[in-house]
Amino acid sequence: MIKKAIRWFIGIGGGSVGVLIYFLMYNILETVKPAYMSKSIFDVAMLTTLFILFGIIFYFIAPFLMKKSQQIANYIQNEVSKIPLPEMITTIFGFIISIVIAYFVTSPIKAIPFVGIPLTMAIYIFLGYIGSNIGRIKKDEIAKYIHSKRISSREKINKKTVNAMPKILDTSVIIDGRIADIIDTGFIEGKVIIPTFVLEELRHIADSADDLKRVKGRRGLDIINEIQNKSNVTVEVNETKFDVEYEVDIKLLKLAEKLGGSVVTNDYNLNKVAQIQNVKVLNVNELSNAVKPQLVSGEQINVQIVKEGKENSQGVAYLDDGTMIVVENGKKFVGSSIEVEVTSVLQTPAGRMIFAKTK
Known part of the structure; x- marks a missing residue:
């Protein structure tokens, strides 16, 4: 079915060739026009005849054209598949650059009468050939240059992290x-130790x-894979062994002391123990609290009371970042949005709590 449709398409294309020949040979065909025939009838008759004639010719030679086209396509595909990918990329790149250069070079030449267009085509062909050849010949040098750039960028990252304290997760x-x-x-500098x-x-x-634990554990392993694939930080799996009886938190602190690094955590208890042992800790919760919008006493905000508080008259609301707001006399407004006035803010390493009252 597809071959038949292609054959008809080639036949129509052949008819179009016949029409093109008519316009190209119009002056010659005019000389054979019979005297008794009007010009319009002769034009229609010649157009129709040439369209049908060349359409039939191309329709019958279509199988031959299709076969030859397939052979040519297979040949090109086989030859292209033999070319290494770096060579192909550099060749195409060189060709594109040469075509861009040819465009600017030929802009004033196109306007030259008679020779402008042929000369333009010759320049395009010449520069295209030269550019693609240069790209093919210089493929190794280009590959080395790109590779050296990657190495230098990694070295720059490593230099930045040499003097930075390693971060142990x-x-x-x-x-x-x-x-x-x-x-x-980019806030984390130095090696990330796992x-x-x-x-x-x-x-x-x-x-x-x-x-629930299984989901958390798998999420943790996925996060490690994600961190290892990041290019802006050096990740190292540390295989230092400690006595089996030590808990994981103690092992972390001992490893931080050994490497001269800091522990990255959001565990409140580990944070306190590390401070006692003079081990530097980076607490993600503290960082999160530090970048939250600051509220001061007397500031008015609009909140939605979602539930009752511990005291009889209290209501509880939350900010968009999850910060709890305890609202005095807010119990009767559960399920409603109201404007409250901040009375105090309690900030701890474990989080932040805001106290407010209704207006």
């Missing part, structure tokens, strides 16, 4: 997932019978 911050976004922003005992703990969590 604990289990909680990996499962939390925000660390991947923080790394994307201890093998943290990986083991994540594997155990991922294999847990509890559905």
Whole structure:
């Protein structure tokens, strides 16, 4: 069915060739016009005759044309498949550059009468050939240049991180997932260390019978893969071993002391223990609190009371970032949006709580 449609298409194309020949040979055909025939009838008759004649010719030679076209296409495909991909890319790149140059070179030449267009075509062909050949010949040098640029960019990153304190990730911050976004922003400098005992703990969590723990564990492993694929930071899996009886938190602190690094966590208790042992800690929750919009006493905000508070008259609302707001006399407004006035803000490493009253 497709071959038949292509054959008809070639036949119509042949008819179009006949029409083109008519216009090209119009002056010659005018000399053979019979005297008794009007010009309009002769034109229509010649156009129709040439269209049908060449349409029939091309229709019958269509199988031959299709076969030859297929052979040519197969030949080109085989030859192109033999060309290495770097050579093909540099050849195409060189050809495109040469065509752009030819466009600017030939802009004033096109206006020259008679020779302008032929000369323009010759320049395009010549420069296209030269450009593609240069691209093909210089493929190795171009590949080396690109490779050296990649190496130099990595070296720059490494130089920046040489003097920076390594960051050791604990289990909680990996499962939390925000660390991947923080790394994307470029705020983390130095090596990112993932201890093998943290990986083991994540594997155990991922294999847990509890559905929630299993989901958290698998999410943590996915976050590690995501971090390892980031190009703006160096990630290292540290295989330092400690006594089995030590808990993971103790191992983290000992590893931080050994490497002279800091522990990245959102575990409040680990944060406190690290401070006692003079180990530097980067708490993701503290960072999150630091970048939250600041509210001061007396400021008025619009909130929705979602539930009752612990005290009889209290209502509870939340900001968009999840910060809890305890509203005095807000119980009767549960389910409604009201304007409240901030009375105080309680800030702790574990989070922030806002106290307010109704107006």
